[in-house]
Amino acid sequence: MYNSLKEIKRQIKDSEKIILNDDNILSYGSNRICYFDEANPSQLIKIARHPENWVKDHRQSFSEWYISTSLVTREKDCRISHCQGWVRTNKGPGLVVDRIVDDHGQSVTLRKLLFRRELTVEQAVCLVENIVGNFSTNGIPASDFNIDNFVIEGEHINKKLIMIDGFSPKKINLKTQLLLKSKTLSNCYTNRKWRRTKSRFTYCAQKVYAGDYRFAAATPLSDISNRSSGI
Ligand SMILES: Nc1ncnc2c1ncn2[C@@H]1O[C@H](COP(=O)(O)OP(=O)(O)O)[C@@H](O)[C@H]1O
Numbered sequence: 001m002y003n004s005l006k007e008i009k010r011q012i013k014d015s016e017k018i019i020l021n022d023d024n025i026l027s028y029g030s031n032r033i034c035y036f037d038e039a040n041p042s043q044l045i046k047i048a049r050h051p052e053n054w055v056k057d058h059r060q061s062f063s064e065w066y067i068s069t070s071l072v073t074r075e076k077d078c079r080i081s082h083c084q085g086w087v088r089t090n091k092g093p094g095l096v097v098d099r100i101v102d103d104h105g106q107s108v109t110l111r112k113l114l115f116r117r118e119l120t121v122e123q124a125v126c127l128v129e130n131i132v133g134n135f136s137t138n139g140i141p142a143s144d145f146n147i148d149n150f151v152i153e154g155e156h157i158n159k160k161l162i163m164i165d166g167f168s169p170k171k172i173n174l175k176t177q178l179l180l181k182s183k184t185l186s187n188c189y190t191n192r193k194w195r196r197t198k199s200r201f202t203y204c205a206q207k208v209y210a211g212d213y214r215f216a217a218a219t220p221l222s223d224i225s226n227r228s229s230g231i
């Protein structure tokens with residue numbers, strides 16, 4: 001963990017400062033806000049909701065970056081959004097990730113697909129179980145099966161979902177390193193996490209499918225106009 005954080009801080013320090021504008025917010029979750037990067041439209045920059053406390057808000061980013069960079073040379077067809085590295089911005093440290101888009105260039109989450117009734121709840125469960133299968137092949141230890149953490153890639157008819165958050169344990173520690181070394185352990189981990197979340201996932205999907213779009217969504221952004229760099 002110590003070495004990873006050192007490397008992350010080095011990348012942030014060495015990066016040119018990127019200026020992000022709140023008009024370029026794509027979306028947000030409980031801990032992070034995603035900005036379009038005008039210079040690189042195929043990428044997003046994830047910023048901590050509270051830049052002054054970025055190490056806490058970016059905890060998931062650290063382990064996603066760690067898993068993504070450990071896997072990228074090994075496996076190609078894994079259904080995660082790859083992390084490219086860390087940058088310095090006027091909103092604090094940012095994680096650069098590949099932006100997942102459909103054939104119209106939109107990033108459409110599983111929440112939206114359910115709300116629009118493009119997918120049924122049963123189909124959503126089945127698609128996530130496909131991803132769990134893909135993760136077994138690739139040895140990805142996923143922990144957070146939430147309807148906002150899946151985005152559709154390419155033509156909707158293909159129903160190809162990508163996990164854009166939660167495809168790693170919450171922290172980088174010895175357990176994370178062991179999970180990356182053993183597909184058997186990683187599969188047990190991912191399957192256990194999915195089994196434990198499945199009923200909650202299904203309940204949330206049912207609520208959204210029934211028309212309650214906001215059900216269990218991240219709390220809205222409060223005033224972000226004064227957010228500034230924490231590093
Ligand atoms: N790689 C990506 N491609 C497209 N959209 C994304 C991507 N990453 C995040 N998003 C959008 O931003 C939202 C919040 O990002 P997320 O990483 O899930 O933050 P949090 O950790 O706070 O939940 C997602 O629910 C999704 O709508």
Ligand SMILES: [Mg+2]
Nearest residue numbers: 029148149165
């Ligand atoms: Mg999320």
